Amino acid sequence: MPQPRVMLVVTGDDFGYCPRRNQGIVDCFQAGGVSNVSLLVNACAAKEAADLAKRHSIPIGLHANLSEGLPVSRPAFTLTDQHGFLRGKMGFRQALERGQLSMKQVELELRAQVRLFWELTGHAPLHMDGHQHVHVLPGGHMTRVRDVFAQVLSDHQIPFTRVPVEPGLHSCPALPAHLRKFYAQVEQDALDSVAVFRRHGIRWPDVYLGLTTMGQNMSVPNLQRALGHALAAGPPPSSGPRRPAVTAELMVHPGYPSRAQEGGCGDGPDDFSRSADRQRELSVLCDPALLALYGREGVRLCAFKDL
Template identity: 30%
Template sequence: MKKLIINADDFGYSRAINYGIIDCFQHGVLSSATFMANMPGAEHAADLAKQNPGLGVGVHLVLTCGEPILKDHQTIVDVHGRFRKLSFYESAFNIELAEVYDEWKAQIERFLSFGIKPTHLDSHHHINTYKGIKDVFCRLAEEYQLPVRNNMDLPSHLRHPNRFEYYVEKVLKDEVSIANAFKDADTVEVMCHPGYLDKAVMGGSSYTYPRLDELELLTSNVVKEVLNNCKDVELATFKSL
C-alpha cells in the first residue's frame, strides 16, 4: 500500500489552532501534525496529543515566530528577545548557528518533557532549508534518530517520505490528483495548516482565513470519499517510514 501522510503544521500555536487540528483528525482525514514547543498553546496541544494517540506528532522547529525557550541568545532574536521575522533570513544574514542548535534542542527536549514520542522533525516557514541552518537540522535529526520532511536535498541516511507536496487542495482534489502525487513515489507527505481562528491567530499570523478553508476541506465527505476510492493508498504517519 502507498502511504499518504497529511500533516498539519502549527500544532501548539494557539487553542483555536489545536482544536481545529484535532477536529481534522477525529472527523476528517488528517493523520499527522507538528508541534511548536515554544508557543503559548504548546501545553494544550500536548494534552490533546495524549488524548489522541493515533495522531502522529512531530516537532515543528521554530526560529521565526514567538519567543525562544532559551533566554541567552544574541543573534537569533531582536531587541525585545523575540525571534527575528522570516524576512530577516530572506536576504544576507549572519547568526551564530550554535544558538540555533541549542534552541532547537531545547524545543525538542520540551516536547519530550510532555511524555510524547516525536514521529519526525520539520520546521516553521521551512527555515530548515536556509544557509547553514540545514546542517543544524540534519544534525538534530541524526541525534534523535527521527525522520524528516523532504523539502530540501537531504543526506541519504535520513529517513523521509519520497515526496513532499505543498498544496493540500491540489493533492486531494480527486483520485487523479492523488495518483499524480504518487507518481514514482510510495510515500507522500502533504502539508496543511487547518485551524479555527482566535485573537492569537488573528493578531500574530499572516495566514488566517485560509486555515478555515483547509479545515473544511479536510473534514469534508467529498475528500473522505475520494480517499476511500483510492484502494492502493492509506493514511499514515511518519512512524511508517
C-alpha cells in the same frame, strides 16, 4: 484490505499555535482528515496541544521554529531582534545571508526545543521538520542550518524529516508570482539538503505535497491533482510481484481562525492564522468527497511511524 497505492501522511502543522487551531486540528483528526501533527513548542497553547495529542492518541512530531515568536533558549542574541523576538520568515533568511547568525545558537535553540518537546509529551519527536521551511536553509562559511538540523536529528535518533520538493509546483496556475518565487527557492534549498540528510541516515517520504494546496488553494480537485502527481512520481516497480506503495506527506494547516491577541508564539497571531483559510482547509480535509477519493485511488492515511 487491498494493498494501498499511496501511504499518505497528512500533517497538521502549527499544533499549539492557539486553542482554536488546536481544536480544529483535533476535529480534523477525528474526522479522518489528518493523520499526524507537528507541534510548535514555543507557541502559547503548546501544553494544551501536547495533552490533546496524548488524550486522542494523535501521532506527534516537532515543528522546529527558528523564525517566529520567542526562542526557547535564552539568550539567543543573533537569532532575535531588538525586542527579543525571532526575526520572522524573511528576517531570518536575510540575517543568514548577511552572516549575522551564530550556528552554535541555532544548534542550542534546536536542542532546547527537542528537550521541551520531551517535557511536554513524555517522548521523543516521531519526526521533526522546520516551521516556514527553515530546516533546509544554507548559511555560514563552514556550517549550514541544514547541517545543524541534521546533526540534531541524528543525535536524538529522530528518524524522519520533510523535504519540500513538490511535483507539479511549477505548473500550478493558482500561485501568485511572489509565492512562486519563494517556493522555488524553498525547493532549491530542499534539493541541496538531500545529500546532508542522507549522510545522517534521515528518511522522508517519496513525495511531498502541500505548497500548491494551502489556504484558499485547497479544494478537492486541487488535492486530486496533487495526488495524481504523487502517483506518477511513485517508486519504480519492485523486483517482486507486488509494486510497493508510494509514500507521501501532505502538509496542511487546518483550524478555526485565531482570535485577535489570542495565540502565536509570544507576539500574537499572524494574518494567516486569523484568516478564513484555516477553516477552509479544515472543511476540505473533512469533505466526504475527499475521503471517497482516497478510497477510490487506494490512498491510506498513516503516520510517519507507519512508513
